[in-house]
Amino acid sequence: MNWTAIVPLKAAADRKTRLTGALDSGAQAALAEGMADHVMATLASVPAIASIWVLSPEPGDIPGTVWEPDHGKGLNAELDRVCAALAGKRLLVIHADLPLLCAEDITALIMAADAAGAAIATDRHGTGTNALAMREAVCVGFAFGPGSLALHVQRLPHATVIRREGLAIDIDTADDIAAAQSALPLGRW
Template structure:
């Protein structure tokens, strides 16, 4: 099975806003670029991922993959629109995973191919960092507060949870960044 990876990327001004008390705007942008670079490197190393598509208002300089315009209608609406034009199966993955490795992505895809849908929560078990759907039309996107529970509670959809450090540790807060650095992430 060949998968498409869909990566939602906030506008430059909105990236890593919860780190504003710690990092200057240029540092937050550099961090978001480094994290996106790490994710795309990991995605490219997975043979079953045939394409990477960025969902954003404007792709970063040097982006040579496909991208879909984010029209600022909200993440879930934008993802639904993107899904309607993309091939299946689909992995939706956020670009703020400082420790993500190809093995993490392989594990997620293996689980989705076995069950139909696999979800990787954040390290707090509240948010959704990645969602792999072998048959994506069956699951509505519900990103936002408590998205992990909302996704898992979708009636009639078989979902398995994948808990791996590379998929659970995102870089949203200063504490997350400190944890990532302690685990070996080298921040720009």
């Protein structure tokens, strides 16, 4: 199994801006960078992940990754473009703000996709999509954003929906930080 992982990553100045009231800009940047590094390292630890592409408007210097330029057409349009280039290949799209992500989460997601053709990892609220895997990449029209789980299930009706803590807890708000802190063992956060 050779999977290509796509990790969308905003420009540094645009990351985690919804945390402005909870964290100062330096803390926001450090949190965003730390989570992205964690997600990249976790992906790299999974033998089935053959390549990691970072979809970003800024070229990165992340070891072991390939930079794919984001041309500013919006996340879903950019993912559709990349998906077209990878048509027929095993594709995983995963967000960079998953502080509890572990290799077992990724393995469970891609195994479910191998079995069903596609798998979708929901957020902790059960309404969003934090990761999506397809055994054979097809352009279904990505729909990341509010209410994305229902839209992705509609577009991929055969997909298995995965609910795992490491894939579900993403960091967008102060409440998300609290949820992650309560789920982590003491001393890890």
